[in-house]
Amino acid sequence: xxxxxxxxxxxxxxxxxxxxxxxxxxxxxxxxxxxxxxxxxxxxxxxxxxxxxxxxxxxxxxxxxxxxxxxxxxxxxxxxxxxxxxxxxxxxxxxxxxxxxxxxxxxxxxxxxxxxxxxxxxxxxxxxxxxxxxxxxxxxxxxxxxxxxxxxxxxxxxxxxxxxxxxxxxxxxxxxxxxxxxxxxxxxxxxxxxxxxxxxxxxxxxxxxxxxxxxxxxxxxxxxxxxxxxxxxxxxxxxxxxxxxxxxxxxxxxxxxxxxxxxxxxxxxx
Amino acid sequence: xxxxxxxxxxxxxxxxxxxxxxxxxxxxxxxxxxxxxxxxxxxxxxxxxxxxxxxxxxxxxxxxxxxxxxxxxxxxxxxxxxxxxxxxxxxxxxxxxxxxxxxxxxxxxxxxxxxxxxxxxxxxxxxxxxxxxxxxxxxxxxxxxxxxxxxxxxxxxxxxxxxxxxxxxxxxxxxxxxxxxxxxxxxxxxxxxxxxxxxxxxxxxxxxxxxxxxxxxxxxxxxxxxxxxxxxxxxxxxxxxxxxxxxxxxxxxxxxxxxxxxxxxx
Numbered sequence: 387x388x389x390x391x392x393x394x395x396x397x398x399x400x401x402x403x404x405x406x407x408x409x410x411x412x413x414x415x416x417x418x419x420x421x422x423x424x425x426x427x428x429x430x431x432x433x434x435x436x437x438x439x440x441x442x443x444x445x446x447x448x449x450x451x452x453x454x455x456x457x458x459x460x461x462x463x464x465x466x467x468x469x470x471x472x473x474x475x476x477x478x479x480x481x482x483x484x485x486x487x488x489x490x491x492x493x494x495x496x497x498x499x500x501x502x503x504x505x506x507x508x509x510x511x512x513x514x515x516x517x518x519x520x521x522x523x524x525x526x527x528x529x530x531x532x533x534x535x536x537x538x539x540x541x542x543x544x545x546x547x548x549x550x551x552x553x554x555x556x557x558x559x560x561x562x563x564x565x566x567x568x569x570x571x572x573x574x575x576x577x578x579x580x581x582x583x584x585x586x587x588x589x590x591x592x593x594x595x596x597x598x599x600x601x602x603x604x605x606x607x608x609x610x611x612x613x614x615x616x617x618x619x620x621x622x623x624x625x626x627x628x629x630x631x632x633x634x635x636x637x638x639x640x641x642x643x644x645x646x647x648x649x650x651x652x653x654x655x656x
Numbered sequence: 657x658x659x660x661x662x663x664x665x666x667x668x669x670x671x672x673x674x675x676x677x678x679x680x681x682x683x684x685x686x687x688x689x690x691x692x693x694x695x696x697x698x699x700x701x702x703x704x705x706x707x708x709x710x711x712x713x714x715x716x717x718x719x720x721x722x723x724x725x726x727x728x729x730x731x732x733x734x735x736x737x738x739x740x741x742x743x744x745x746x747x748x749x750x751x752x753x754x755x756x757x758x759x760x761x762x763x764x765x766x767x768x769x770x771x772x773x774x775x776x777x778x779x780x781x782x783x784x785x786x787x788x789x790x791x792x793x794x795x796x797x798x799x800x801x802x803x804x805x806x807x808x809x810x811x812x813x814x815x816x817x818x819x820x821x822x823x824x825x826x827x828x829x830x831x832x833x834x835x836x837x838x839x840x841x842x843x844x845x846x847x848x849x850x851x852x853x854x855x856x857x858x859x860x861x862x863x864x865x866x867x868x869x870x871x872x873x874x875x876x877x878x879x880x881x882x883x884x885x886x887x888x889x890x891x892x893x894x895x896x897x898x899x900x901x902x903x904x905x906x907x908x909x910x911x912x913x914x915x916x917x918x919x920x921x922x
Contacts, residue, residue, distance in 0.1 A: 522749035529709050529745075530763050531738035 407635070411613045414535070415605070418543055418612075421536040434541060442541045446507035446608075447549025451556055454502045458557040461494055462486055462564025470573050480575055483583035486565035491592045495558040497644055500603035503553060504636045507546050508611040512632035515615025516625035524616065534616065543608040550604030551597055558596065595651050602647070603640055610636045662687045662819055662851045663708055668717035670703055670875075677703050679875045680717065685819070690845050690852040692866035694859075694897065696906065700875040701855045702746075705823055708853065709743055710734055739767055742812030746824045748804035750796040756783070756807045757792040763814045782810040786840065802833035809840060813850075820844060822854040826861045838864045859898060863887075871897060873906075 425434040465486050473479045515538060518524050527534050562584060569575035614632045618624040663685040670678040678700045685691050685708075695701040706712040707719060710726055719726040721737055729737065750759050760779045764770060770778070783789045786806040796804060805825060812820060822841065826834035838861050844850045845865075856862055862869060863883045871878040871886070871894060879886065879894050886898050896904030 518752075521752070522745040522747055523751055525706075525711055526743065526745055526749035526751075528711050529738060529741070529743040530766070531735040532762070532766050 407613075410617070411609050414539065414613050414616075415543075415609050417535045418539050418609070421533060422540050422544070425536055425540050434544070438541050439545055442545035443549050446503070446510070446542070446546050447553055450502055450506040450549075451553060453506070454499050454553050454557045455560040457498055457502060458490070458495065458561040459564035459567075461498060462490060462561035462566075463568040464564075465489060465494075466565040466568040466573065479573055480579055480583060482565065482569050482573060482575060483580045484587040487562055487584045487588050488592060490561035490565070491558050491588060491596045493596075493644075493648070495561055496554050496596050496599040496603060497640065499554045499557040499600065500550065500607060500640050501637060503546070503550055503604075504607050504633055504640070507549070508607045508632045508636050509629050511542050511546075511608060511611035512615040513625055513629045515612060516618035516628045519616060519618045520621055520625060539612045539616075542612055543605060546608035547601055547604035550607070551600045554597060554600035558593075591656050595647075595656055599644065599647050602643060606639055606643060607636050610639060660687050661685065662721075663853075664718075664720040665704070665708070666718045666720065668704070668707060668714045668719060670700070670707065670712065671715050677875050678707070678714075678872075679877075681872070681875075681877050683870050683877070683880065685851060685853055686868070687851050688845075688849055689867040690841065690854060690865050692862045692869045693853065693855045693872065694857060694862055694869055695872035696857055696897070698874070699872040701857075701872050702823055704872070705821055705853065705855045709741060709821055710738065739763075739815055740817055741819045741821060742809075742815070742817035743821045744805065744808050744812050744823065744825055746827055748796070748801075748808035750804060750807055750811070752796050755793050755795060756788060756799070756810075759796070759807060760811045760814050763811065767815060778814070782814055783807075785813070786810040802829050802837070805829065805833075805837055806840070809837075813844065816848075817850065819851045819853065822852065822856075824856055825854060826856065826858050834858070834861060835864070841865050859900065873897075 427433075466482050469482050469485050470479065473481055473485075515524070518538070524534050524538075527537055566577065566580050569580050570577055611632045614628045614635070618628045661684045665681055665683045665685075667680045667682055668678055669676065669680055681700075681704060683691075693701045693704060703712065707714055708726075710729075713727055721729075724733065726734075726737070750756070751762070754762070757776075757779050760782050761775050764775045764778060768775075779792070780789055783792055786809055788803060788806055788810060791799065791803065791807075796807070799807060820841075825837050825841065829837065841852060841854065842865055845852050852865075854862070854865060866883055868880065868882060869886055870880040873893060879889060879891060881889070886894060889895060889898070893905045895901070896906050
């Protein structure tokens with residue numbers, strides 16, 4: 387009887403943990419939004435300084451640009467090579483530009499950039515905040531009446547979101563460039579032809595839906611990392627666990643949210 | 657609440673995962689005095705300190721600050737209270753990404769409208785008081801354990817608090833550095849009239865700095881009194897703790913913890 391109940395208990399436990407995570411991240415984001423307004427209009431000392439925001443943007447984003455560029459260049463190239471045999475069969479090899487541009491701008495650009503940024507920004511934010519919890523720094527902030535949400539979470543969420551959008555634009559362009567390079571060298575599609583096809587097929591809404599996704603992914607990566615980092619218990623082991631959980635949970639959450647967005651955009655005809 | 661009482665702890669109970677960590681604790685922190693909270697590891701003394709600074713909430717009972725329950729304070733009242741206290745954490749809890757000067761300047765930048773040059777002067781004064789002025793531009797990682805504690809203390813007094821809390825101020829320090837920290841605590845108390853609450857298990861340090869002492873054991877209040885009263889106590893538990901004896905109720909408890917049964921069962 388007891389053994390028969392075990393799977394139900396495990397499912398129940400997992401459901402409770404999932405709801406706790408969603409609730410915790412939701413409350414953190416709500417609090418961050420409330421504090422963001424205060425931070426932007428506060429007096430000098432409490433106001434979010436541009437130097438602090440820039441430092442965070444530099445930390446979470448700038449260093450990930452070469453990696454995102456390389457990964458998306460390769461993905462553009464892979465897509466071109468994968469599509470070539472099928473398109474050649476139908477005599478439509480010049481359509482390679484259509485497929486790559488839509489796939490990269492609408493889907494792969496934001497998603498792949500977000501996954502790379504999860505490794506860069508998410509893991510680093512969770513480890514940093516977790517270490518601050520362990521070394522009593524977060525408690526010291528509270529004891530000094532400095533809100534950790536305002537002081538730590540708001541700049542990180544803002545910086546990650548801004549950088550996520552910027553990195554996606556760079557990633558999109560590199561993906562197109564990867565497809566173009568392969569098309570020109572191996573598939574015999576000329577630069578002019580590739581460019582014309584790309585501009586013909588792409589619409590502003592393809593670009594915008596990709597950027598909306600990128601912004602939401604940025605909020606998701608940073609909010610999960612901040613929540614899991616600030617929830618660290620139990621020393622170095624806890625920090626390691628939070629970092630791993632951040633990367634795994636964020637990737638799962640990104641793909642789930644991506645599916646949701648794609649379904650909504652499809653339903654709205656966007 | 658009489659005027660001379662800075663903090664009144666009334667029947668405070670705190671549980672973690674169903675385990676009672678503090679059991680109906682009652683004590684008064686007298687204005688201008690240094691109260692030392694003594695107890696072994698796991699006695700609940702650090703939890704009591706966290707409750708008094710508002711970083712944890714009691715499950716029952718009240719902590720009264722100037723006639724107002726800490727738990728019932730709104731955000732603005734809690735901020736005002738916290739601007740009147742300073743806390744020295746066990747590790748110093750300096751912000752590792754900032755220099756020592758920026759650590760001390762942080763509460764001034766966050767809670768005052770002072771211009772940057774005035775803040776710089778105040779930071780220098782606080783650091784000089786702690787003998788750290790020449791280390792202002794160093795990062796916390798470059799400082800020794802004792803210097804980190806002194807830098808943490810400089811940050812704790814940045815806003816000229818009325819009450820200072822110290823969590824294990826001499827833990828992990830050599831005897832000379834430990835005595836220096838004790839002297840700083842005494843100076844702040846005597847010269848600036850600051851009320852101090854010190855959590856420690858080191859008796860030498862407690863006798864040097866404490867006006868009054870409270871002993872906790874496994875979350876329960878055992879005794880309170882002056883250093884002299886604790887030294888002369890006939891209670892075997894107090895006697896063992898104060899003199900650090902290897903025989904007594906604290907060690908007998910370990911012997912009666914069912915070790916033989918545990919061995920025979922396995």
